[in-house]
Amino acid sequence: xxxxxxxxxxxxxxxxxxxxxxxxxxxxxxxxxxxxxxLGDTRCEVTVKTSVEGFGDVWRAVxxxxxxxxxxxxxxxxxxxxxxxPDTVSLRxxxxxxxxxxxx
Amino acid sequence: xxxxxxxxxxxxxxEATARERLAGLLDTGxxxxxxxxxxxxxxxxxxxxxxxxxxDDGIIIGHGAIQGREVLVAAQEGRFMGGTFGEVHGAKxxxxxxxxxxxxxxxxxxxxxxDTGGVRLQEANAGELAVxxxxxxxxxxxxAGVAVIAMVGGRAGCFGGGGIIAGCCSRIxxxxxxxxxxSGPEVIETNMGVEEFDSRDRPLVWRTTGGKTRRVLGGxxxxxxxxxxxxxxxxxxxxDRIPAFDLDxxxxxxxxxxxxxxxxxxxxxxxxIWQVLGIAEADRIADLADEDFVRIANAQEGANHDxx
Numbered sequence: 001x002x003x004x005x006x007x008x009x010x011x012x013x014x015x016x017x018x019x020x021x022x023x024x025x026x027x028x029x030x031x032x033x034x035x036x037x038x039l040g041d042t043r044c045e046v047t048v049k050t051s052v053e054g055f056g057d058v059w060r061a062v063x064x065x066x067x068x069x070x071x072x073x074x075x076x077x078x079x080x081x082x083x084x085x086p087d088t089v090s091l092r093x094x095x096x097x098x099x100x101x102x103x104x
Numbered sequence: 105x106x107x108x109x110x111x112x113x114x115x116x117x118x119e120a121t122a123r124e125r126l127a128g129l130l131d132t133g134x135x136x137x138x139x140x141x142x143x144x145x146x147x148x149x150x151x152x153x154x155x156x157x158x159x160d161d162g163i164i165i166g167h168g169a170i171q172g173r174e175v176l177v178a179a180q181e182g183r184f185m186g187g188t189f190g191e192v193h194g195a196k197x198x199x200x201x202x203x204x205x206x207x208x209x210x211x212x213x214x215x216x217x218x219d220t221g222g223v224r225l226q227e228a229n230a231g232e233l234a235v236x237x238x239x240x241x242x243x244x245x246x247x248a249g250v251a252v253i254a255m256v257g258g259r260a261g262c263f264g265g266g267g268i269i270a271g272c273c274s275r276i277x278x279x280x281x282x283x284x285x286x287s288g289p290e291v292i293e294t295n296m297g298v299e300e301f302d303s304r305d306r307p308l309v310w311r312t313t314g315g316k317t318r319r320v321l322g323g324x325x326x327x328x329x330x331x332x333x334x335x336x337x338x339x340x341x342x343x344d345r346i347p348a349f350d351l352d353x354x355x356x357x358x359x360x361x362x363x364x365x366x367x368x369x370x371x372x373x374x375x376x377i378w379q380v381l382g383i384a385e386a387d388r389i390a391d392l393a394d395e396d397f398v399r400i401a402n403a404q405e406g407a408n409h410d411x412x
Contacts, residue, residue, distance in 0.1 A: 001154050020142045025121050026158040027183040034141050034159050051156045080156050 004048040004056055006063050010073035013041040016101035023099060024092045031081040031089060033096040035072075042073040050081035062086045066093045075100065113333040117257040118281045120332060122164050122179035125217055128332035129255075129339070130168035130177065137166040139196060147190045149227045158184045161192040165200045167211065171340050174211040176204055182219030182260035189265060190224040194234020201241035204250045214245065214252045215339065216273065221288065222264015235265030242272045246349040251275070253342060255335055256282035257328065261313065263288040274346045274412060277338045278315035278324035280394075285313040307390070311374040316389055316397060320381065321364060322406045329394040347412050357411035364406060 014037070024032040039045060046063050066072070070093070077096065084092070113128045120128070126135055139145050141159030150157050162184035168177055178197050180187040197216075204210050223231035242252050254273040256262045261283035262270050270276055270284050278284070287295070289303035289312075302308060311317055318324040325345075326338040347353045371377045378386035383400060385392060392400070401407050 001151070001156065020140070022123075022141045022159065025181055025183045026156050030183070032141075032158060036142055049156060051154075078159070080158055082156055 002050050002053040002056075004046075004050070004059055006046040006048070006060055008044045008046070008063065008067045010042050010044045010067050010071045012071045013073040014071065014075050014097055014100055016103065018100045018102045021096060021099035021102075023095045026080045026082045028082050029084055029088065031079055031084040031092055033092045034078040035096045035100050036076045036078075037074050037100065038076050039074050044072045044075055044077065046077045046079065048079045048081060050079075050083070052081070052083045058086055059089075062089050063093075066090060070094060070097045072097050113331075113336070115332055116330050117279060117328070117332050117335055118259060118330050121183070122181040122217065122219065125332060125335075126164060126166075126168070126177060126179050129215070129217070129336050130170055130175070131172065134169040135166055135177070136168070137164060138200070139165065145192050145196075147192055147224075147227065149190065149224075149230070150185075153226050155185075155226065161190060161196070162187060163193045163196050165196050170213075170215070170336065170343075173213065173343065175213045175215050176200055176211050177215045177217065179217035180219045180258075180260075182258040185224055186221035187219040187258065187260040187266075188221055188224035189231045189234045189238075190227040191230035191234060193224070194231065194238060198234065198237045198241050201238065201245045201250075201252070205241065205245040205248045212250055213343065214250060216252060216254045216269070217258075218254050218256050218262045218266050218270055219258030219260045220262060220264070220266035221260050222266055232265070235269065238265075238269055239272050242269065243349075246274060251343070251346040253277065253339060253346075255328075255339065256284055256324070257315070257330060257335065258282070261285070261288070274349070275326070275342045276318075276324040277326045277328050277335060277342065278318050279328045279330045279335070280310075280315045280390075280397075281330050282315040282318070282324075283310070283313040284318055284323065289313070308373075311390065316401075317374050317377075319397075319401045320383075320404055320407055321368075321377070322360060322404075322409055322411075325408075325412075327394070327398050327401055334394070347410050353411055356409065360406065360409050360411045367406075
């Protein structure tokens with residue numbers, strides 16, 4: 001297992017009022033993404049626990065791209081990964097911010 | 105905007121995640137989770153094996169409603185570690201059942217969405233203990249007047265301790281894809297040899313452990329098509345047909361099982377059972393449409409009973 005901590009500054013606060021959401025399943029080639037609205041407006045912290053070691057640069061690139069596209073300000077994002085490909089990771093992150101858009 | 109949950113109703117039960125099943129099974133927006141993933145009650149064992157954890161340890165428990173009736177629910181995620189019973193996973197389910205048992209204000213119905221290969225091998229003793237505690241908690245809840253309904257139709261099936269747990273429930277809903285057993289196909293083959301049971305022979309596995317066989321033999325009480333709406337309808341149909349949990353029911357169950365052994369004990373494979381039952385479509389049960397199968401199953405002596 002490898003743990004990565006990635007902190008970024010987002011352009012804006014993530015839309016919506018939902019306090020937390022989860023998407024995905026920890027399985028081979030899949031991952032779960034837990035999102036919590038607990039940080040300051042533009043802060044975004046991502047913690048990745050992955051069963052596949054040595055891909056820190058790829059994770060950072062995927063998360064940079066996600067922060068730029070979706071501006072997840074205020075979210076703490078926690079990932080349990082079962083060896084998902086980068087495109088699956090991007091998809092789950094996008095699903096996660098979409099779930100947080102709900103009004104609650 | 106179209107209700108985003110309605111899409112789950114039409115979706116496949118087999119393919120859905122545990123959270124999708126709950127969203128479609130329960131009345132829209134009625135579910136509230138106990139010990140949700142944000143509480144991070146993860147397995148204390150998996151890290152020792154350098155294996156990834158899940159924030160809910162592969163089981164979602166909570167409170168909701170089905171057709172306006174309050175229920176407690178537990179849903180196993182069959183894709184995380186095969187839906188297996190670990191220490192935390194089991195404790196969540198035990199706690200839910202004890203809540204139903206002890207609190208008279210709690211819902212009187214518990215729905216168990218089982219999708220499991222049994223005990224999680226990495227948590228062997230804790231997992232075995234969890235299964236024992238769950239069995240005891242089910243029986244105590246039923247004694248207290250709680251209906252416990254199992255639903256089986258996921259990719260992991262319902263094996264090992266899960267098969268025993270299902271058998272302890274008040275009622276069971278199953279789909280064709282659902283399988284119930286104690287020793288899984290690979291376990292039987294490993295122990296008894298391929299001549300005894302070929303686990304790679306999928307038709308054999310399904311016609312032995314699968315939902316159609318379980319339903320016709322009375323091992324399950326309602327048959328659902330492989331979609332979430334059908335599981336919902338089948339569950340609702342059982343809510344008012346819950347047997348009492350008393351000596352009379354146990355005696356009926358004993359009589360039912362003795363009669364089953366007497367009728368089918370000499371059969372070597374499932375098609376022989378269909379023939380003994382006099383089912384005209386015995387050679388093409390697997391190909392029957394859900395409605396046709398339900399009509400045949402409902403007509404069988406032994407498939408519908410007051411036992412369990």
